[in-house]
Amino acid sequence: MLLHRDRVWALIFLALAIAYGIEAGRIELYFGGEDEAFTARTFPMALAWAGGITAFLLLISPVDPEPAPSLREIRRYDWMRVLALLVLMIAYGLAIQRIGFFLSTSLFLLGGYAILGERRIWMLLLASFPVVAAFQFLLQGLLGVYLNDPFLTLLGITG
Amino acid sequence: MIEGLWIGLSTALQPLNLLMVVIGCFAGTFIGMLPGLGPISAIALMIPVTYGLDPAAGLILMAGVYYGAIFGGSTSSILINAPGVAGTVATAFDGYPMARKGMAGKALAIAAYASFSGGTIAAVFLLLAAPALASVALSFQSPDYFALMVLGLTAVSAFAGRGQFLKALLMTILGLMLATVGQDVSSDISRFTFGSIDLLDGISFLLLAMATFALSEALMLVLEREKPSSEAEKALRGGMGTLKLDRREVREIVPVIGRSSLLGFLIGVLPGAGATIASFLAYGMERHLAPPERKEEFGKGSLRGLAAPETANNAACSGSFVPLLTLGIPGSGTTAVMLGALISFGIQPGPRLFVERPDVFWSVILSMYIGNIILLILNLPLIPYIARLLALPRQLLIPLILFFSLTGVYLISFNSFDIQLMVLFAIVAVVLRLAGFPMAPMILAFVLGRLMEENLRRSLLLWDGSLAFLWERPITLGIMIVTLLVLLTPVVQFVRERRNRIVMAGEGG
Numbered sequence: 001m002l003l004h005r006d007r008v009w010a011l012i013f014l015a016l017a018i019a020y021g022i023e024a025g026r027i028e029l030y031f032g033g034e035d036e037a038f039t040a041r042t043f044p045m046a047l048a049w050a051g052g053i054t055a056f057l058l059l060i061s062p063v064d065p066e067p068a069p070s071l072r073e074i075r076r077y078d079w080m081r082v083l084a085l086l087v088l089m090i091a092y093g094l095a096i097q098r099i100g101f102f103l104s105t106s107l108f109l110l111g112g113y114a115i116l117g118e119r120r121i122w123m124l125l126l127a128s129f130p131v132v133a134a135f136q137f138l139l140q141g142l143l144g145v146y147l148n149d150p151f152l153t154l155l156g157i158t159g
Numbered sequence: 160m161i162e163g164l165w166i167g168l169s170t171a172l173q174p175l176n177l178l179m180v181v182i183g184c185f186a187g188t189f190i191g192m193l194p195g196l197g198p199i200s201a202i203a204l205m206i207p208v209t210y211g212l213d214p215a216a217g218l219i220l221m222a223g224v225y226y227g228a229i230f231g232g233s234t235s236s237i238l239i240n241a242p243g244v245a246g247t248v249a250t251a252f253d254g255y256p257m258a259r260k261g262m263a264g265k266a267l268a269i270a271a272y273a274s275f276s277g278g279t280i281a282a283v284f285l286l287l288a289a290p291a292l293a294s295v296a297l298s299f300q301s302p303d304y305f306a307l308m309v310l311g312l313t314a315v316s317a318f319a320g321r322g323q324f325l326k327a328l329l330m331t332i333l334g335l336m337l338a339t340v341g342q343d344v345s346s347d348i349s350r351f352t353f354g355s356i357d358l359l360d361g362i363s364f365l366l367l368a369m370a371t372f373a374l375s376e377a378l379m380l381v382l383e384r385e386k387p388s389s390e391a392e393k394a395l396r397g398g399m400g401t402l403k404l405d406r407r408e409v410r411e412i413v414p415v416i417g418r419s420s421l422l423g424f425l426i427g428v429l430p431g432a433g434a435t436i437a438s439f440l441a442y443g444m445e446r447h448l449a450p451p452e453r454k455e456e457f458g459k460g461s462l463r464g465l466a467a468p469e470t471a472n473n474a475a476c477s478g479s480f481v482p483l484l485t486l487g488i489p490g491s492g493t494t495a496v497m498l499g500a501l502i503s504f505g506i507q508p509g510p511r512l513f514v515e516r517p518d519v520f521w522s523v524i525l526s527m528y529i530g531n532i533i534l535l536i537l538n539l540p541l542i543p544y545i546a547r548l549l550a551l552p553r554q555l556l557i558p559l560i561l562f563f564s565l566t567g568v569y570l571i572s573f574n575s576f577d578i579q580l581m582v583l584f585a586i587v588a589v590v591l592r593l594a595g596f597p598m599a600p601m602i603l604a605f606v607l608g609r610l611m612e613e614n615l616r617r618s619l620l621l622w623d624g625s626l627a628f629l630w631e632r633p634i635t636l637g638i639m640i641v642t643l644l645v646l647l648t649p650v651v652q653f654v655r656e657r658r659n660r661i662v663m664a665g666e667g668g
Contacts, residue, residue: 006326009594013329020336020351027350037624040343040350043612047339051332058325074593077382082589085381086582089565093578096569105562112558116381127555135566145570 010059017055021048084115100149106132167521176219180526183223184533189548191231198228198493200373206365206500207567214504215519219526221497226530229472233270246434246472249442253464260460264400270469271539273416277470278531280420281477285524293485296510301617302628306638308611311488315600317645318436324649327600334601337362338608357576364499366568366577367605370584371598373564377557378589412466415445423471427478433491434472441471483508492599495606
């Protein structure tokens with residue numbers, strides 16, 4: 001018989017509380033610190049116990065037979081698009097300092113629109129590069145926020 | 160008090176601050192209108208903007224966004240039956256049927272008048288209650304604060320919803336655990352950093368709020384394949400009808416507004432209760448009080464059924480500022496985000512705020528009046544136009560939300576590690592949301608985590624490592640008794656439901 005979803009989550013939280021508790025026990029203290037009334041370990045240890053007990057209570061408590069959303073509904077969700085957006089966000093995080101704010105953000109927006117189904121080329125271009133250019137002008141030109149941008153420096157637009 | 164009011168008034172009426180209220184109301188209305196995006200996301204998206212402002216202006220902007228988001232949520236509830244926030248779910252019960260009868264304009268007008276009245280009446284209560292509570296709170300010590308925070312976090316979990324108590328409690332503990340990442344404030348010892356320099360300063364609250372609300376809510380919209388734009392187009396094509404109310408209608412909703420304002424404010428003051436519970440309770444109360452012929456109208460387009468939750472949710476918003484401003488303890492996820500922003504401004508809300516920063520304290524309260532007036536005189540006539548923004552294609556809107564969330568965090572730290580961490584938190588948040596774990600208790604606990612640890616440390620040091628501080632001071636003992644009662648509420652509810660089920664099964668068999 002399959003384990004109920006809430007019970008699986010209770011087990012996950014129980015494991016998390018145990019791992020957190022073990023890690024809390026490993027927090028290094030200053031020499032003689034163990035004898036103090038309150039150390040850097042006290043609060044985390046209390047949380048580990050509280051988390052473990054609550055997770056255990058969830059594990060043994062009666063569960064809702066049909067939790068919402070149901071597994072069938074979850075399977076019907078648009079996972080591919082969300083996955084593509086997550087990959088795009090990670091790539092954006094990796095690119096922003098390497099190729100600069102302007103190009104990476106414009107490509108991020110363009111990619112996001114395309115993933116979500118925008119196919120009009122003029123719209124893809126109009127809603128990405130000019131939007132980021134205006135945003136960057138607002139930040140750098142008006143608010144004086146410095147943005148390191150190797151791409152714009154290469155083009156000779158920023159110094 | 161008069162002097163403080165004067166300082167607050169002169170601060171709130173400064174042109175920049177007035178502009179902030181206007182911008183806040185508009186931005187909040189727009190974001191709150193988008194189904195799935197609530198006031199927490201709206202405020203989180205505004206925080207990067209507030210870093211360039213002085214604390215009073217920043218808080219005024221956020222208060223405007225809060226009100227705007229609630230109003231925006233009502234708009235999408237009425238027009239497309241898709242509440243942007245939980246606090247406006249009850250609005251859709253009668254607001255949407257009214258819109259379907261071609262009375263969208265009237266429903267929006269009632270929502271606006273009710274919100275305005277609820278917000279304004281509650282702001283008067285706040286004006287009277289906040290200074291009084293702040294002066295009482297001046298005598299509070301670390302054990303009392305610790306107990307209050309325990310009460311706040313327990314209450315948020317207890318009021319999370321039927322069968323949600325343990326899940327909300329687990330999210331609260333998770334939020335507290337996340338708050339312990341980084342260097343310990345008192346000893347500088349690093350904890351849970353796993354050797355990463357990027358985690359030494361701890362997890363930024365803005366990062367966590369953006370990832371678990373704005374990012375994950377936008378991803379949920381993609382997951383659920385929701386298309387608010389097509390629904391909005393249909394609603395707008397149908398026309399709005401008149402925005403005017405006749406005398407009979409006004410006479411019908413005035414007493415409802417009075418009762419719901421008081422109820423909403425009182426519920427809002429309670430830690431953890433907030434706008435959602437207030438709106439449902441007000442709806443239930445009005446249905447109960449209505450004469451039999453009016454009772455039948457509930458759920459089919461009743462004016463009372465629309466005015467009650469709208470008044471109560473706005474009054475509760477004002478009420479939730481009482482514990483934030485006077486005790487420094489937020490009563491809801493939204494005010495927790497505001498507390499996080501205030502702390503990053505270097506301001507510690509609490510009873511001293513009333514004495515030390517009267518400009519911040521009073522200008523926030525007064526800007527609530529101004530915000531309500533702006534929502535009424537500017538937003539209401541502009542609603543048909545603002546609602547058109549709902550018709551913006553989803554494929555353009557969602558990447559823009561993701562962009563503002565990611566860059567909002569990146570532009571503060573200029574550390575690309577933060578973007579990766581946000582993505583990780585957003586994934587976890589989406590999975591937890593699907594499993595029915597609420598996010599608000601987590602963010603509230605995260606914001607309170609360090610304060611709670613600090614107050615526990617002081618209490619334990621003062622009481623020589625003994626937990627006796629929990630019962631030796633009468634105030635602390637009183638708060639702990641209330642906490643125990645709150646903890647028992649879901650248990651009693653569970654036992655009662657189980658007994659009813661057994662009785663029903665017995666009768667059926």
